[in-house]
Structure formats: structure tokens, C-alpha cells
Amino acid sequence: MIYLDNAATSFPKPPEVIGEMSRCMKEYCGNPGRGSHKLAFAAAEKIYDCRASLCDLFAAESPENVIFCQNATHALNIAILSLAHDGAHFICSDMEHNSVRRPLEYLARERGCSYSVFDSHVLDPNRNAQKICRSISSLVQPETVAVISTACPNICSARMPLDEIGELCRRERLHFIVDGAQGAGHFPIDMKRSGISALALPGHKGLLGPQGSGALIISNDFPARPLTFGGSGSASLDAEMPRELPERLEAGTLSTPAIVGLEAGIKTLQAIGLQSIASHEEMLFKKTLRLLSEIRGVTVYAPRHAGSVLSFNIDGIPSDRVANLLSERDICVRGGFHCNPMAHAVLGSDRGGSVRASFSPFNTADDVLALADAVRDISRGKYR
Amino acid sequence: MRYIAVFPTLTLAQKAARVLKNEQIAADVIKVDSTRTRRGCSWGVAFDESKLFGVRMAFSNNSVAEREIIKE
Numbered sequence: 001m002i003y004l005d006n007a008a009t010s011f012p013k014p015p016e017v018i019g020e021m022s023r024c025m026k027e028y029c030g031n032p033g034r035g036s037h038k039l040a041f042a043a044a045e046k047i048y049d050c051r052a053s054l055c056d057l058f059a060a061e062s063p064e065n066v067i068f069c070q071n072a073t074h075a076l077n078i079a080i081l082s083l084a085h086d087g088a089h090f091i092c093s094d095m096e097h098n099s100v101r102r103p104l105e106y107l108a109r110e111r112g113c114s115y116s117v118f119d120s121h122v123l124d125p126n127r128n129a130q131k132i133c134r135s136i137s138s139l140v141q142p143e144t145v146a147v148i149s150t151a152c153p154n155i156c157s158a159r160m161p162l163d164e165i166g167e168l169c170r171r172e173r174l175h176f177i178v179d180g181a182q183g184a185g186h187f188p189i190d191m192k193r194s195g196i197s198a199l200a201l202p203g204h205k206g207l208l209g210p211q212g213s214g215a216l217i218i219s220n221d222f223p224a225r226p227l228t229f230g231g232s233g234s235a236s237l238d239a240e241m242p243r244e245l246p247e248r249l250e251a252g253t254l255s256t257p258a259i260v261g262l263e264a265g266i267k268t269l270q271a272i273g274l275q276s277i278a279s280h281e282e283m284l285f286k287k288t289l290r291l292l293s294e295i296r297g298v299t300v301y302a303p304r305h306a307g308s309v310l311s312f313n314i315d316g317i318p319s320d321r322v323a324n325l326l327s328e329r330d331i332c333v334r335g336g337f338h339c340n341p342m343a344h345a346v347l348g349s350d351r352g353g354s355v356r357a358s359f360s361p362f363n364t365a366d367d368v369l370a371l372a373d374a375v376r377d378i379s380r381g382k383y384r
Numbered sequence: 385m386r387y388i389a390v391f392p393t394l395t396l397a398q399k400a401a402r403v404l405k406n407e408q409i410a411a412d413v414i415k416v417d418s419t420r421t422r423r424g425c426s427w428g429v430a431f432d433e434s435k436l437f438g439v440r441m442a443f444s445n446n447s448v449a450e451r452e453i454i455k456e
Contacts, residue, residue, distance in 0.1 A: 033394040036415035044413075048398040064395045234393040236424030247393045 002331045002367045007154050007182055007309050007338075007358030009204045009211060013265070017209060020264040021257045029256055033233035033247070043256045050263035051246070057266060058180075058199060059190040060217045067216045067224070067246040068254050072181040073099040074227075075200035075216035078249060079177045080104065080148065082198075082225040086112035089143040091136055091174075093120045093160065094346050095153035098339040099200075100179060104148075120149075122158040122302050122346055129161035133168050146175040146197070151183025155343050155356060157285060157307025159187070166195030175222060181205060185269050186308045187278045197222045206277075206308070206360075208269055209262030212255050224249055269361070277361045281308040284359045284368055291372035297379050301347040301354060311347070311354035314379045319355045322378060326355075329374045333357050387436055388428040389443070389450040390416055397427035400448045407442040409435050420454065430456055 003011045024046070030039030032047050051063040060066060069075040080090070080103045088107070092100055094117050107113035118135040121127040136147055147169050152159045162178060169176040175197040183189055185206020191199055196219070203213025218224050226241050230251035235242045242248050269277065285306040292298045297315035314322055323335030337344055337353040344350040357371060391397040397413050404411040411431040418425060429450075431439055436453070443450060 041413065044394055044398065048395065048402075051395070052402075063399060064393075232393075234423075234425050234427065238423050242393060244393045244396060246395055 002370050004357040004359065004363065004367060004371060005332045005334050006360040006363075007205065007356060008334055010185075010206065010208055010360050011332075012362065013210065013261075014208055014268040016264040016268050017261045021210060021261040024257045024260045031253055032256055034231075034253075046260045046263065047254060047256060050259050050266070053263055053266045054201070054215055054217060057270070058184075058201075058217055059192045060199075061192075061220050064245045065218050065220065067218070067249045068259060069200075069214040069216050070212060071204070071214040072179060072200045072202040075198075075214055076100055076177070076179060077103050078216050078224060078227045079198035079200060079218070079222075080107070080146075081227060082223060083145045083175060084111050084113055087143050088113045088145045089141050090115040090146050090148060091118055091139045091144060092116075092148040093118055093150060095120050095122065095150050095158070095160075095343045096148065096340070097150065097154055097179065097181065097343075098341075099181070100148050100150075101342060114143075117342065118147075120158065120160060120346075122153075122156060122305070125304070127158075129164035132161055133164050136165065136168055137172075140172055140174070144172070144174055146177050148177040148179070150179040150181070151189055152186065152307060152309070153340070153343050154182050154309065155311045155338050155340055155349075155354060156302035156305055156347060157309045158302055158305040159183070159307065162189065162194040162196065166193075169197075170195050182309060185274070185277070186281060188274050191217065191219065198224070203258065203262035203265065206269070207262060208265030208360075210258050210265075213258035213262040216249070218245070226251065228252065272361050278307075280361055281359045282306040284363055284365070285310050287365055288357060288368040288371065291368065292375060295372070295376050295379050298375060301349055308360075309356060309358045311349065311356045312375075313349060313352075313354050314375065317378065319349075319353045322355045322375075325378050326371070326374055329370075331371055331374055333371070385433045386430045386456040387433055387439075387453050388414065388416060388430045388456050389439065389453050390421070390426055390428045391450055392423070392426060394427045396448075397429050400429045400443065400450065403442050403446045403448055404429065404431065404439060407438065409438055409442065411439075426451070
């Protein structure tokens with residue numbers, strides 16, 4: 001089996017992740033932050049370890065600013081809905097996933113908010129941070145509360161200039177919300193340097209953890225409001241959620257096995273090194289691009305941006321059909337729209353989406369050779 | 385005898401305990417007796433009374449704000 005769907009979820013998981021989750025379930029899976037017995041404290045200490053690791057990895061202000069979530073979508077919903085009020089205006093990029101677009105649409109329909117979409121110039125051969133920031137600046141209104149940008153889209157590898165957008169947000173006194181779904185674990189993200197107010201993270205993609213793990217990391221001045229309400233293990237006599245982070249935003253029992261798995265995933269990627277991962281994935285991208293470019297009838301989208309995600313189509317064959325045919329060859333990729341119609345409209349793949357190959361540190365050059373061989377066969381009609 | 389530095393949440397108590405660990409001050413994270421708190425479940429860091437000054441210094445130097453310090 002060749003797995004090239006790491007943008008959906010990374011696979012395989014490192015043995016350290018599986019081992020720690022199993023150890024947790026067998027040896028110390030008490031309810032963290034509730035009881036005072038040894039298993040409850042053991043689980044709580046492991047959870048704090050993961051908060052501290054995420055704080056260090058993303059240069060956050062403090063471990064308590066790390067809020068555990070189910071996934072990046074959950075984290076984005078907390079961040080975006082926290083800023084919603086009647087008349088609030090948001091600015092987001094044209095590369096945003098439905099995890100940003102749908103909360104904004106909901107707020108526009110139900111809560112009197114509005115949003116504008118900025119041009120991230122992904123197809124512009126002279127793309128630069130200044131052009132992107134000018135696009136954003138032209139949309140700022142007195143009612144604007146935040147700029148929302150992905151760190152890297154999920155259907156191409158065009159990184160966003162987070163430092164420059166963050167500087168613009170500082171100047172304009174706007175919150176800066178970043179969707180780290182495809183960036184985290186693939187290249188460094190520095191909240192302090194980039195002035196990020198809220199960073200949404202999936203644990204199960206580049207961070208190599210299990211599904212069900214994720215986090216929202218916020219700056220001290222981000223006015224986060226709970227999305228869910230309930231037990232927090234503290235201030236139990238109060239009718240309201242506690243004021244203090246992270247418990248304010250973490251109602252209900254955390255998933256200790258998922259969080260300790262995430263911690264093991266982070267340790268694994270730190271042992272490999274983020275720069276090594278970025279270089280390896282760029283190498284795989286360039287090799288795939290070169291091989292696919294030699295096949296007649298194959299279009300690669302946004303090919304100038306090398307990274308962990310490469311999208312393509314074969315003329316005359318729907319992307320989902322190509323993905324199914326590749327699956328028959330034991331090659332896992334994803335076809336369709338990848339929950340991102342806005343980005344497909346920009347790339348020109350909005351009629352049927354695209355086939356997406358996405359890489360991890362564990363993929364090899366042989367994997368992309370096999371992909372290219374299979375795509376060549378499909379393009380010649382061998383599977384039709 | 386030990387003192388307890390009381391914090392509103394477990395996470396803040398854990399953070400305080402790690403600050404003390406870095407300062408080589410032995411401390412245990414504990415759940416504070418509910419009869420001694422006004423808002424229900426609270427968490428604390430218990431340490432030997434001889435370390436009170438060092439604990440206060442460590443908290444001050446690391447922006448750790450305890451709710452109160454009580455006798456265990």
C-alpha cells in the first residue's frame with residue numbers, strides 16, 4: 001500500500017504514538033483534572049506535557065494558552081465565533097477550507113456579520129507578500145475584527161506570508177487567525193514572530209498524532225469565548241465556565257489517549273526535524289511534478305509552489321474516478337473538491353475538483369515513481 | 385508543616401509546580417479540600433513551610449499568580 005493522502009490524515013502513525021496510546025489505556029488513563037487519585041494526576045501530567053510541547057513548537061505565550069480540541073475545524077469555530085457580534089466584518093483568503101468558509105457563512109446568515117475574501121495571488125508568477133497584503137488592506141473596514149488565513153492551502157503548496165500578514169494585523173489592530181491544518185508539522189510556524197492571535201491545529205495530520213486530537217493556541221489578548229459549556233474540574237460551584245484558560249474553553253473530559261498520542265507524534269517529528277521534513281517533502285513534490293509533467297494530458301495545479309501537497313487532473317477523466325483507479329493499484333490519494341471550493345475556483349479546477357497527492361516524512365521516491373507509473377497507465381486508458 | 389498555594393485551575397497549578405521544579409523546590413500538585421474553597425473544586429501546590437520565601441520569589445519571577453497561600 002502506498003499512502004499519499006497525508007493532507008487528509010497522516011498514515012502510518014509512528015510506533016511511538018501507538019505505543020504511548022496503548023500504554024495510556026493500559027496504565028494511566030484516569031480522568032485528568034477531576035479526581036485526586038494517582039491515575040487522574042498521571043493523565044493530567046501527560047496532558048500538561050503536551051500543552052508545553054505545543055507551546056514550545058509554535059512559540060506560544062504559555063502552556064495554558066493551548067486549548068485541546070477535537071480537530072482544527074473545532075479550533076477554528078471557537079476562534080471565529082469568539083469574535084462574532086452584530087456588524088463584525090472578517091477578511092479571509094481565497095484559499096480557505098470550508099472549516100473557515102462555513103462558520104463565516106453561518107455568521108453572515110444568522111448573526112449579522114459579513115466577510116470579504118482577499119486574493120492570495122497563488123497563480124501570479126510575481127506573487128509576493130506585498131501584493132497579498134495590499135489585497136488585504138484594500139478590504140479593511142472600521143468594522144473588521146480579524147484576518148483569517150491558512151498557513152498553506154489543502155490543494156496546493158502555496159505558503160502564505162504569515163509574518164507580513166501578522167504585521168499588517170498589528171498595524172490595523174486586527175486579530176490574526178491562522179488555519180494550521182496543512183502547515184503544522186510541515187514547516188515552522190512561530191506565533192510570536194508572525195503576530196498570530198489564534199492558531200488552529202489538527203493533531204492527526206503533520207503532527208503525526210491520532211484522529212480526535214487537535215488544539216487552538218491563542219495569544220493573551222485574544223478574547224476567546226466557550227463554544228461548549230459544562231464540567232471543567234474547577235470552580236464547580238459557579239454557574240459559569242471558569243475565567244481561566246485553558247479550562248474556560250475545555251468543557252467535558254479531554255481525550256487523554258489522543259493527547260498523549262499527539263505528544264508522541266510531536267516528539268517524533270522533532271526528532272526528524274521540521275527543516276528536514278520540509279526539504280524531504282519538497283523533494284518529493286518536485287520529483288512528482290517532473291514525472292507527471294512528462295505525461296500527456298496531465299495538468300498540475302500551481303506547480304511553482306513546492307511543498308507537501310500536489311494537485312493534478314488527467315484530461316477527460318473525473319478526479320474521483322482517477323482516485324478510485326489508483327486505489328485499485330493500492331495507491332491512496334484523494335479526488336474531488338477537498339472541502340475547498342473557493343481554492344478550486346482560483347486554480348481553475350472547480351468543475352470536478354482534482355486528484356491530490358500529499359506527502360509525509362515517511363514517503364519515499366519509490367512511492368511517487370509508483371504514482372507516476374499508475375497515472376501514466378490511466379492516462380493511456382489502461383484502466384478504463 | 386506544609387503550605388498550599390491555591391490556584392483556580394489544575395493547569396495553573398501544574399504550571400506553578402513546574403516553575404518550582406525548575407527552581408529545585410519540591411512540590412506536589414494536589415486537589416484542595418473543597419471545604420476550604422469558595423468556588424468549589426480548586427487545585428494547589430503543596431510545599432514545605434521552609435520554602436515559603438523561595439516559592440514567593442519563584443512565582444513572582446515567573447508571573448505565576450496564586451489565589452492565596454494557606455496552611456495544609
